[in-house]
Amino acid sequence: MDVRxxxxxxxxxxxxxxxxxxxxxxxxxxxxxxxxxxxxxxRGMGALLVTQEDKLIGIITERDLVRRVISQKRDIxxxxxxxxxxxxxxxxxxxxxxxxxxxxxxxxHYRHIPLVDEENKPVGIITSKDIxxxxxxxxxxx
Amino acid sequence: xxxxxxxxxxxxxxxxxxxxxxxxxxxxEIQVPLGSIMHHVPSVLSGAxxxxxxxxxxxHDIGSIFVVSDESLKGIIGERDILLKVLNKLGDYxxxxxxxxxxxxxxxLKPEDLLDTAIQHMAQGGFRHIPIVDDQHRPLGMVSVRHIxxxxxEHFPQEVLTLPPKPIRNAMRAREGA
Numbered sequence: 001m002d003v004r005x006x007x008x009x010x011x012x013x014x015x016x017x018x019x020x021x022x023x024x025x026x027x028x029x030x031x032x033x034x035x036x037x038x039x040x041x042x043r044g045m046g047a048l049l050v051t052q053e054d055k056l057i058g059i060i061t062e063r064d065l066v067r068r069v070i071s072q073k074r075d076i077x078x079x080x081x082x083x084x085x086x087x088x089x090x091x092x093x094x095x096x097x098x099x100x101x102x103x104x105x106x107x108x109h110y111r112h113i114p115l116v117d118e119e120n121k122p123v124g125i126i127t128s129k130d131i132x133x134x135x136x137x138x139x140x141x142x
Numbered sequence: 143x144x145x146x147x148x149x150x151x152x153x154x155x156x157x158x159x160x161x162x163x164x165x166x167x168x169x170x171e172i173q174v175p176l177g178s179i180m181h182h183v184p185s186v187l188s189g190a191x192x193x194x195x196x197x198x199x200x201x202h203d204i205g206s207i208f209v210v211s212d213e214s215l216k217g218i219i220g221e222r223d224i225l226l227k228v229l230n231k232l233g234d235y236x237x238x239x240x241x242x243x244x245x246x247x248x249x250x251l252k253p254e255d256l257l258d259t260a261i262q263h264m265a266q267g268g269f270r271h272i273p274i275v276d277d278q279h280r281p282l283g284m285v286s287v288r289h290i291x292x293x294x295x296e297h298f299p300q301e302v303l304t305l306p307p308k309p310i311r312n313a314m315r316a317r318e319g320a
Binding site: 003006031034035043044046062063065066067069070071076099102103105106109111128129131132133135136139 | 172197225226229258265292
């Protein structure tokens, strides 16, 4: 496997579309959206982006929900997306090299990296599984 | 001319560094046994409560837990299972048995199986975690996507660790008034 495959642009990973919700959305509705099974998300979504005036402002992950809501026995009916999200997440653009995503995932312990445009509007999201799927194309099949 | 010679030397050095950075991940580095890169994952007994699992996930900062019965792996339960099957769906879930929510009989590999095999299974199955078991199906550890990414970074330190904190954007934008 040649390291140069990691220097290709992130759009080679075929990023998912950026599902996003407003910061003031009730958390129960955000959770319902993450739980929805679709053709693209056959086991629901592990993360949902949060926006304010169409610009990325946060991310809610399944880990956030376990740690900040369930383990603390908080009532999701009394919370908003903004109260549970991780604010100002690390972002990349679709033109950045894949190796930057690896760098962030490793040092930040992130599984999801939002992709934004020059106006900080979300355009997609990549996951650690996308990286593995990409790499698998360059090693032998089982 | 000395200056031109200096520039030629610099270009030659940069070219050598560029070629060196195109190093391939050698076959032996991809065909590393999973036993050497797996990590420990805590277990709960079959019948344990969902609350026990959540407490372990938080205290160990981990996203997946083994469920065992008679020391044998029975299933795994992850954050996604909690999100999909518990949150917003059940009134009082804390005392419910984890067996209702776990993934039963997950795909497993052996410690002598190789990293490229794990990568292919993860890619094809959409898994983030693969339990590693012995011949008696007792869990020995877990291989996760996160740890595979970390392993790749360890083998490409020059390409990753020397990156700037953020991608350099518009670096060639012309200066005004210089």
